[in-house]
Each structure stands twice: as C-alpha cells, then as structure tokens.
Amino acid sequence: xxxxxxxxxxxxxxxxxxxxxxxxxxxxxxxxxxxxxxxxxxxxxxxxxxxxxxxxxxxxxxxxxxxxxxxxxxxxxxxxxxxxxxxxxxxxxxxxxxxxxxxxxxxxxxxxxxxxxxxxxxxxxxxxxxxxxxxxxxxxxxxxxxxxxxxxxxxxxxxxxxxxxxxxxxxxxxxxxxxxxxxxxxxxxxxxxxxxxxxxxxxxxxxxxxxxxxxxxxxxxxxxxxxxxxxxxxxxxxxxxxxxxxxxxxxxxxxxxxxxxxxxxxxxxxxxxxxxxxxxxxxxxxxxxxxxxxxxxxxxxxxxxxxxxxxxxxxxxxxxxxxxxxxxxxxxxxxxxxxxxxxxxxxxxxxxxxxxxxxxxxxxxxxxxxxxxxxxxxxxxxxxxxxxxxxxxxxxxxxxxxxxxxxxxxxxxxxxxxxxxxxxxxxxxxxx
Amino acid sequence: xxxxxxxxxxxxxxxxxxxxxxxxxxxxxxxxxxxxxxxxxxxxxxxxxxxxxxxxxxxxxxxxxxxxxxxxxxxxxxxxxxxxxxxxxxxxxxxxxxxxxxxxxxxxxxxxxxxxxxxxxxxxxxxxxxxxxxxxxxxxxxxxxxxxxxxxxxxxxxxxxxxxxxxxxxxxxxxxxxxxxxxxxxxxxxxxxxxxxxxxxxxxxxxxxxxxxxxxxxxxxxxxxxxxxxxxxxxxxxxxxxxxxxxxxxxxxxxxxxxxxxxxxxxxxxxxxxxxxxxxxxxxxxxxxxxxxxxxxxxxxxxxxxxxx
Numbered sequence: 001x002x003x004x005x006x007x008x009x010x011x012x013x014x015x016x017x018x019x020x021x022x023x024x025x026x027x028x029x030x031x032x033x034x035x036x037x038x039x040x041x042x043x044x045x046x047x048x049x050x051x052x053x054x055x056x057x058x059x060x061x062x063x064x065x066x067x068x069x070x071x072x073x074x075x076x077x078x079x080x081x082x083x084x085x086x087x088x089x090x091x092x093x094x095x096x097x098x099x100x101x102x103x104x105x106x107x108x109x110x111x112x113x114x115x116x117x118x119x120x121x122x123x124x125x126x127x128x129x130x131x132x133x134x135x136x137x138x139x140x141x142x143x144x145x146x147x148x149x150x151x152x153x154x155x156x157x158x159x160x161x162x163x164x165x166x167x168x169x170x171x172x173x174x175x176x177x178x179x180x181x182x183x184x185x186x187x188x189x190x191x192x193x194x195x196x197x198x199x200x201x202x203x204x205x206x207x208x209x210x211x212x213x214x215x216x217x218x219x220x221x222x223x224x225x226x227x228x229x230x231x232x233x234x235x236x237x238x239x240x241x242x243x244x245x246x247x248x249x250x251x252x253x254x255x256x257x258x259x260x261x262x263x264x265x266x267x268x269x270x271x272x273x274x275x276x277x278x279x280x281x282x283x284x285x286x287x288x289x290x291x292x293x294x295x296x297x298x299x300x301x302x303x304x305x306x307x308x309x310x311x312x313x314x315x316x317x318x319x320x321x322x323x324x325x326x327x328x329x330x331x332x333x334x335x336x337x338x339x340x341x342x343x344x345x346x347x348x349x350x351x352x353x354x355x356x357x358x359x360x361x362x363x364x365x366x367x368x369x370x371x372x373x374x375x376x377x378x379x380x381x382x383x384x385x386x387x388x389x390x391x392x393x394x395x396x397x398x399x400x401x402x403x404x405x406x407x408x409x410x411x412x413x414x415x416x417x418x419x420x421x422x423x424x425x426x427x428x429x430x431x432x
Numbered sequence: 433x434x435x436x437x438x439x440x441x442x443x444x445x446x447x448x449x450x451x452x453x454x455x456x457x458x459x460x461x462x463x464x465x466x467x468x469x470x471x472x473x474x475x476x477x478x479x480x481x482x483x484x485x486x487x488x489x490x491x492x493x494x495x496x497x498x499x500x501x502x503x504x505x506x507x508x509x510x511x512x513x514x515x516x517x518x519x520x521x522x523x524x525x526x527x528x529x530x531x532x533x534x535x536x537x538x539x540x541x542x543x544x545x546x547x548x549x550x551x552x553x554x555x556x557x558x559x560x561x562x563x564x565x566x567x568x569x570x571x572x573x574x575x576x577x578x579x580x581x582x583x584x585x586x587x588x589x590x591x592x593x594x595x596x597x598x599x600x601x602x603x604x605x606x607x608x609x610x611x612x613x614x615x616x617x618x619x620x621x622x623x624x625x626x627x628x629x630x631x632x633x634x635x636x637x638x639x640x641x642x643x644x645x646x647x648x649x650x651x652x653x654x655x656x657x658x659x660x661x662x663x664x665x666x667x668x669x670x671x672x673x674x675x676x677x678x679x680x681x682x683x684x685x686x687x688x689x690x691x692x693x694x695x696x697x698x699x700x701x702x703x704x705x706x707x708x709x710x711x712x713x714x715x716x717x718x719x720x721x722x723x724x725x726x727x728x729x730x731x732x733x734x735x736x737x738x739x740x741x
Contacts, residue, residue: 188625194562
C-alpha cells in the first residue's frame with residue numbers, strides 16, 4: 001500500500017507511509033516497498049472498522065439479509081469485524097446456532113463475525129440461555145437485542161453469572177411499560193403528528209437501573225445506542241465512579257433529529273426513536289469527552305414490503321454498514337482539518353477512527369481488530385478516499401435490504417480497499 | 433386544493449371558502465330533489481380501515497348528492513383481512529381509475545402515505561390520533577351558523593384531547609379563525625407538548641364555564657379507564673362532565689357540542705344532550721354539506737360550476 005496517509009488511533013499518530021503486508025500481518029509501516037504495489041496516493045489507511053451491532057438475520061429472515069450479503073455490506077463499508085446480534089430464527093440462544101453462524105461467516109469470508117449470544121432463551125426475558133455453552137463456542141458478550149430485560153432480578157442474575165467468564169452484558173434500555181404503543185420521541189411533534197410518543201425517561205430509567213445493578217455486582221456492562229442527554233450524563237457519572245461500563249451511539253442518532261418524521265417516511269423509523277437537536281448535541285459531547293466508546297451502525301436490514309406501509313405497522317430499523325463511515329466523516333469531521341485536529345468539526349479523523357475501530361474492539365475484547373497499524377500486527381485495514389463525494393442510493397448496496405435512513409443523502413468518504421488478515425475483501429471499490 | 437390531509441394545511445381564506453360553499457350546499461338539503469350533477473362521471477372511493485358508520489354514511493350521502501359514482505371499501509371481510517397491504521389496495525384503486533379516495537385509518541399519517549402511491553386526490557376522514565379535518569370544518573361551520581361569526585369567540589374543548597384527532601383539527605381550525613381556545617381536562621388526557629399550542633389549559637371546568645361561547649365535549653372512551661387515565665367514570669363525570677347545572681352557568685347564547693357518539697352520563701348528561709343549547713344534531717346535518725363542499729372544491733368542481741350549478 002504505497003503512499004497512504006496512515007491514520008492510527010491506537011498510537012494516536014498520522015503520517016504518510018507505505019504499508020507492507022506479508023501473509024496475514026503487517027511487515028512494515030514506513031519507507032519500505034516490497035511485493036505487489038498498490039498505489040494509495042490520497043487515501044487514508046486506518047484500522048479495519050468494527051461494528052458492535054449488526055443484525056445479519058440468517059438463519060430465519062434470509063429475505064432481509066444473509067450472512068453472505070450482510071458481510072459483503074460490511075466489507076464494502078470498511079468493516080473487518082461485526083458483532084452479529086442474536087435476532088435470528090431460531091434465536092441465537094444456544095451453541096448450535098452460534099456454530100452455524102460462525103461456519104456460514106467463515107464460508108462467506110468477507111469479514112470476521114463475532115456472535116453475540118442471547119441472555120435469555122428465545123429473548124423472552126425470563127430464563128437464562130446457556131451462556132457457558134455459547135461462551136465455549138466463541139461468544140464473549142450477551143444481549144437480548146431489542147428485547148429489554150424488564151426484570152431487574154433476571155438481569156442481575158445474568159450479570160453475576162456472566163462474571164464466570166468476565167463476559168459483557170448488554171441490555172436494550174427501554175422500559176416497555178412506558179413505551180407501549182409508542183411510535184416516536186414524545187414531545188410537541190409527536191402530539192402534532194398524532195403518533196404516540198416514547199418518553200425519554202423510558203430509556204434513562206433503564207440505563208440508571210442497569211448501571212446500579214452492574215456496579216453493585218461488579219459486572220461489565222455495555223449500554224447500546226444511547227439517545228438522550230440524561231442517558232449520556234448517567235454513563236459519564238458511572239464511569240467517573242469507576243464502573244466497568246462502555247457505551248455506543250448510532251450514526252442516525254448523531255445526525256438526524258425527529259423533525260425528519262414530518263412526512264411519515266418509514267425509513268426514519270428506528271428504535272430508540274430519533275430525538276431532538278439538544279440530544280444530538282449531548283451525544284456529540286459524549287463522543288468528544290470519551291463517555292461514549294464507539295459508534296455502532298445498528299445495521300437492521302428489513303425487506304421493502306415491511307417498510308412500504310403505514311408508519312404504525314412498519315418495523316423499526318435502518319441499514320448502516322455501508323454508510324456509517326461516510327456519514328460520520330461528512331457530519332462529524334472537518335474536511336479541512338489535519339487528522340489529529342477537530343477544526344470546526346465534532347471529531348478529528350483520528351478520533352472518528354478510534355470510535356469506529358479501536359473503541360468497539362476494546363468494548364468487546366476483540367483482540368485481532370482495532371489494533372495499531374504497526375509491524376507484526378494483524379493486517380486488518382480500511383483504505384478510503386476522504387474527499388470523494390457520493391450520493392447514498394439504497395437500491396445499489398450490497399445489503400439485501402433497502403431501508404437506509406440516509407438514502408438520497410450526499411456524503412463524503414468512499415471506501416476503496418478493505419483488508420482482512422492480509423487479504424482484500426474490498427478491492428478498488430469492489431467486494432471480493 | 434389537491435388533497436385534504438390536515439387542518440394545518442388550510443388558511444383562514446380557504447376555510448372561509450369551504451364554509452361559504454358548504455352553506456350553498458346546505459340549502460340543497462331542504463329542496464325536494466337533493467342532488468346536483470357537479471361530480472357526475474367522477475368516481476370516489478370510501479376506503480375505511482376503521483369502523484365508522486357515521487362518518488362513512490355522511491361521506492356517502494355527500495358524494496351521492498354531488499352525483500359521484502361511489503365505491504365503498506371496508507377493511508372488514510375484505511382483502512385486507514387476507515393480509516393485503518394498504519399500498520396494494522391503493523394500487524388496485526389507482527388501476528381502476530378512482531378520482532378521489534376518502535380514507536379512514538387507525539394509523540396516523542396513512543393518508544399522507546397514500547398520496548405517495550396514487551394519483552387520486554386523497555381526503556383524510558380520520559387517521560389515528562392525528563387529524564380529522566372535515567370534522568373540524570363541520571364544527572366551525574356549526575359554530576358560525578349558530579353564533580354568526582368565529583373571530584374572538586371563546587371555546588373550551590373538554591376531555592380526552594390526547595387521543596383525539598377531532599381536537600387536533602378543531603384546535604388548529606379555531607386558532608386559524610381567531611378564536612380563543614381553552615383545553616380542559618385531567619392532565620393525563622392532555623397531550624405532551626401542549627405548551628406549544630395556541631391554547632390555554634385548565635383542569636377546572638367550573639372556572640371557565642361562565643365566559644364561554646362554545647363548550648365542546650369530547651368522547652371519553654371506556655378503555656381509557658382501564659388504562660388508568662382516570663380512576664372511574666363517576667369521578668370523571670363529577671369533575672369534567674357537563675350536566676344541567678353546569679349548562680345553566682354558560683352564557684345564554686353559549687352552545688354545547690360533541691362529535692358523537694356520546695357517552696351519556698359520562699362527559700355529557702342526558703338532559704344536556706337533549707337541551708336547546710346542544711347543537712349536536714346540527715353538527716351531523718352540517719357534516720354532509722361540509723363534506724360536499726370539500727369534495728367539490730378538491731375535484732375541481734369549480735371549473736364546471738358555471739355550466740352546471
């Protein structure tokens with residue numbers, strides 16, 4: 001990889017260099033030139049991206065996505081590892097499904113898939129799933145995806161039990177008694193549109209509860225897709241107390257506020273719902289001060305028919321793997337600033353790559369990804385053109401589904417190559 | 433006017449035009465032949481995804497008096513119960529060349545979505561808890577008819593505002609026409625964000641009664657009790673129900689309105705419902721004229737009016 005701008009958040013450095021790859025690892029980063037030479041003038045070389053929250057849907061909903069199409073989308077978006085959520089059918093709540101997903105992912109070979117096991121059987125929030133067997137099959141984190149665990153007792157037991165392997169427990173923060181029937185963020189707009197609102201406290205109460213439980217039992221907890229100002233505050237306080245907590249936020253919650261719902265466009269229906277500009281400001285502050293550890297795509301592919309309907313009946317979710325880097329680069333990073341400088345943006349390029357790679361890898365104990373770009377390290381890399389602009393077109397993506405909240409938006413930053421253990425998964429703009 | 437989706441879309445001039453046109457149509461109802469040929473050859477579909485006998489019949493009468501060809505589609509027992517989506521149903525109607533669709537749906541925004549799928553003009557006959565513009569217009573018509581004007585009137589809307597599309601449409605219509613609106617009811621039944629509305633809020637019906645021109649009572653649904661929005665129907669009736677004693681405290685010209693169907697004994701006592709000051713039956717009558725007016729103005733009847741009216 002000749003002449004690229006190596007932006008390495010693990011060491012906090014940025015320099016022009018050649019990256020020489022030998023086998024599955026990086027041989028050198030510097031002046032050396034050897035082997036097949038790929039001209040990378042003008043490209044940024046960063047660590048391969050890591051996604052904390054990807055619905056791959058297979059087995060069960062192959063009409064929405066398969067492991068093949070989902071991991072192709074990941075490669076196209078610059079990801080070398082994605083955490084696959086247990087929202088499969090049957091649910092990923094036992095070792096057999098974990099093994100099946102890992103096998104299919106290996107066969108596809110477009111990126112590493114890190115399975116996230118269910119906390120409870122069938123995601124019903126009642127009986128614990130066999131975490132031990134899943135751990136033995138390769139699971140390091142447990143999460144009931146968008147099914148919040150309402151019983152504090154069940155969650156507490158799960159946290160204590162997960163300590164056996166120091167595994168991470170993740171809980172969708174939503175008190176569903178408060179959000180029953182809810183269709184969007186509660187406020188003047190929900191009233192005007194006649195859509196029932198989800199009060200922000202539904203999220204904040206659960207974050208507070210889960211943090212209290214985790215701190216008491218000394219468990220590791222991850223708070224997914226934070227969306228409110230107070231939610232960020234609660235996490236910051238817990239971190240200040242020394243709690244073992246990490247958190248993520250999605251690109252759509254960082255960029256879109258509820259005002260886009262005006263025309264009842266169902267591609268903006270996501271869960272948690274889009275909030276307000278004030279919340280967006282707080283989420284961005286949380287990225288800057290380290291309260292939030294990662295930006296997660298929350299890639300949730302859905303078949304077109306599911307979304308092309310009345311708002312109430314449309315399921316929530318947006319695809320994200322192929323747009324996250326560009327959307328974040330466009331909206332959060334100042335195009336004119338140096339890689340280590342925020343300039344007029346929310347984040348420096350180094351900070352963005354930290355949040356898309358190093359941060360998420362650490363939050364899941366994924367040691368092969370999010371590493372320094374240095375000799376001897378695994379060659380998991382993304383190379384992108386930071387200045388190339390393109391229009392998001394949901395119909396021409398690798399993912400099988402079309403429900404992108406960013407469809408039609410003009411963005412900056414185009415992935416050219418993705419390298420997984422020394423091998424191209426995306427080469428010259430094409431998924432391999 | 434292309435579609436009629438929300439009272440929000442209408443200016444004071446447009447509302448006045450609809451009401452004025454409705455007045456002309458209302459005269460028709462007292463003639464022996466209650467029909468004009470202005471929509472002859474036009475096809476209107478009443479697409480009802482939610483049961484509503486009153487509204488559907490009112491639209492059907494309005495359409496027939498305008499000589500339109502009418503198709504009634506009710507979701508119950510139709511292809512919808514076999515799982516057909518709104519979009520597919522809409523495309524079917526489109527393929528059959530329907531000129532206008534009157535839609536009632538339990539999902540807020542469904543009429544808005546419909547406009548993306550069909551060329552036919554869309555008239556919202558009630559969507560979820562969002563809007564019910566023709567109800568708001570017929571209410572404005574009834575108030576103007578009875579009190580002579582709209583501007584400066586003091587109107588209280590009492591009861592379940594949070595779940596009421598009628599209230600949303602009416603509040604906007606009244607505000608556009610320059611009325612002073614007070615919402616009255618328990619805080620659990622007032623919508624979040626109400627502070628941003630052009631209204632006053634009160635939780636005490638008795639304190640607002642003697643200054644009112646119009647007291648508009650909303651239907652309180654029994655299931656709200658099960659959901660604990662208030663403890664019991666009796667308690668609701670005692671604090672927020674309109675009974676004959678409260679009626680006497682209204683100014684002499686004050687009127688009582690209700691969109692129907694009424695829960696007698698809860699939000700309105702039987703004797704108030706039948707009192708002279710209650711204009712609830714007028715609202716129903718006026719509904720036909722207002723709906724005729726909307727359909728006529730939407731379907732471009734004005735160009736044809738010279739020759740045929």
